[in-house]
Amino acid sequence: MSALSTAAAPATPIVQYPRRVFDGWGYTSRSVSMFTKPTTVDEVRSALIHAGAEGYTVALRGAGRSYGDAAMNGGNLVVDLTSMRRVLAWDPATGIIDVEPGVTIEDLWRLCLKDGWWPAVVPGTMFPTIGGCAAMNIHGKNQFAMGGTGDQILDADLLTPAGELLRISRTENADFFHAAISGFGMLGTLTRIRLKLKHVESGRVSVEQACVRDLGEQLDYFEQHKGDSDYLVSWVDCIAGGSGLGRGQVHRAKYLHADEDPDGEALLEPSRQDLPATVMGVPRALVGAILGLFNFDLGMRVVNTTKYYSSLVSPTTPYKQPHVAFHFLLDYVTMRAAYQPGGFIQYQPFVPKEAAKQVFTDILKLNQSRGIVSYLGVIKRYRPDSFLLSHALDGYSIALDYPVTASNRQALWQMCYEMNEIVLAAGGKFYPAKDSVLRPQDFSRSFGQERLATFRALRHRADPGRVLRTEWAARVGVDEATETPMTAR
Numbered sequence: 001m002s003a004l005s006t007a008a009a010p011a012t013p014i015v016q017y018p019r020r021v022f023d024g025w026g027y028t029s030r031s032v033s034m035f036t037k038p039t040t041v042d043e044v045r046s047a048l049i050h051a052g053a054e055g056y057t058v059a060l061r062g063a064g065r066s067y068g069d070a071a072m073n074g075g076n077l078v079v080d081l082t083s084m085r086r087v088l089a090w091d092p093a094t095g096i097i098d099v100e101p102g103v104t105i106e107d108l109w110r111l112c113l114k115d116g117w118w119p120a121v122v123p124g125t126m127f128p129t130i131g132g133c134a135a136m137n138i139h140g141k142n143q144f145a146m147g148g149t150g151d152q153i154l155d156a157d158l159l160t161p162a163g164e165l166l167r168i169s170r171t172e173n174a175d176f177f178h179a180a181i182s183g184f185g186m187l188g189t190l191t192r193i194r195l196k197l198k199h200v201e202s203g204r205v206s207v208e209q210a211c212v213r214d215l216g217e218q219l220d221y222f223e224q225h226k227g228d229s230d231y232l233v234s235w236v237d238c239i240a241g242g243s244g245l246g247r248g249q250v251h252r253a254k255y256l257h258a259d260e261d262p263d264g265e266a267l268l269e270p271s272r273q274d275l276p277a278t279v280m281g282v283p284r285a286l287v288g289a290i291l292g293l294f295n296f297d298l299g300m301r302v303v304n305t306t307k308y309y310s311s312l313v314s315p316t317t318p319y320k321q322p323h324v325a326f327h328f329l330l331d332y333v334t335m336r337a338a339y340q341p342g343g344f345i346q347y348q349p350f351v352p353k354e355a356a357k358q359v360f361t362d363i364l365k366l367n368q369s370r371g372i373v374s375y376l377g378v379i380k381r382y383r384p385d386s387f388l389l390s391h392a393l394d395g396y397s398i399a400l401d402y403p404v405t406a407s408n409r410q411a412l413w414q415m416c417y418e419m420n421e422i423v424l425a426a427g428g429k430f431y432p433a434k435d436s437v438l439r440p441q442d443f444s445r446s447f448g449q450e451r452l453a454t455f456r457a458l459r460h461r462a463d464p465g466r467v468l469r470t471e472w473a474a475r476v477g478v479d480e481a482t483e484t485p486m487t488a489r
């Protein structure tokens, strides 16, 4: 493999790192770790070399927006990359930007939108770092059309625990490029990322909403409109049963040309995009707490039913919405506040399109029969991509949020194992950014022995001392898949 540099860090004395508690976003994983916040590539290199020399492991961490334990490393070191946040180059003529890994999605749009560029792939929140998005190969509501973050990346630098700095791209160290993107931080630190943004002529998108009466209508809508939509996403009422199983509301959006939205150019100004401070008159910070008052099965049945019936009478004519409001709805509402004190997990399987209707039906029915229902369900459409451990496939995901309590935890995990079986039998996949429940046998069936062997061989070259580790990677057996089932935590 060709390297940009192999310089070892100068010998330095043993470092005493401070400690603190780290959480997963869902609040169900929590552990104490040493941590450091490097500001340069050399500081990252020193941290990796020290860790290797002193016998502890390192987890890389961006903004900590993964739901479970993917960026955690209890008892060891967390390297927090949020202070490497410089934009290295921005070219408004081409929309190509070169950044350090701690630059966030928010940083990108705040800098680039006024020049007519929007990050081509964004998750449901603007706070993740580009490094964290690349490591997970995150997707947006347009994955079916644009692919994931990895598809927007032109090249990057990968610093391995052995101290090598590799330039990775589709033509240089291509095996590492395709594996580090989607490699959940286990092949090295992405210390620089160059990506291409999407040209936009308006600060708004045109949004259309449709009420769908069951799961079949949901998926038919996606199939009918994926050719003429830039974004598609649907909400699912997971509590309704019978003929209303899988009912909900789909949103589709399209970019607007300048002549379709004469006022849209003014909204390219970032200050015109800021989320309103209130939602229906309620301060944004309080919305999560207020939703928390409904955070029990009957309360959520009322919320979901009300939302469904109001969607029946919602206007179906397109309306214009600023990019930020359309994409970052979840930043309006601190949803996780609603799930205190036990937190929540998000279960998000990815299923081939031919099997999606049956798998989602089986999952929703299983949930209802167990009396453990998701309070929020979201469906998205995908296309396959070229990244080694990507979750992308030609099909659908359903993201299901479940509250976790002391009394439902065991039963919830058991039900997730049963859902894993349904998903795996249909050839489905899982996504480390959202996972809290995968066991080694699920992980290896999901990605397949061949891909895992390739990944492990690359890992052996990049990190022979196994310095990089996260609680998630250890839980699913990234280095050595075993067939030993783990008990519910």
Ligand SMILES: Cc1cc2nc3c(=O)[nH]c(=O)nc-3n(C[C@H](O)[C@H](O)[C@H](O)COP(=O)(O)OP(=O)(O)OC[C@H]3O[C@@H](n4cnc5c(N)ncnc54)[C@H](O)[C@@H]3O)c2cc1C
Residues within 6 Å of the ligand: 025, 059, 060, 061, 062, 063, 064, 065, 066, 067, 070, 071, 081, 101, 122, 123, 124, 125, 127, 128, 129, 130, 131, 132, 133, 135, 136, 137, 138, 139, 140, 141, 184, 185, 186, 188, 189, 190, 191, 330, 433, 434, 470
């Ligand atoms: C409200 C909400 C909505 C979300 N919506 C979506 C969505 O629509 N689509 C989607 O795909 N995801 C979504 N996510 C998940 C989120 O996009 C991913 O978890 C993303 O990886 C978070 O980025 P981060 O900077 O917080 O990374 P972290 O969570 O801190 O880390 C993620 C992974 O990246 C590794 N890592 C971090 N930085 C680097 C680096 N520089 N080099 C190498 N490895 C690194 C870590 O070790 C870890 O494995 C959502 C999350 C939240 C909280």
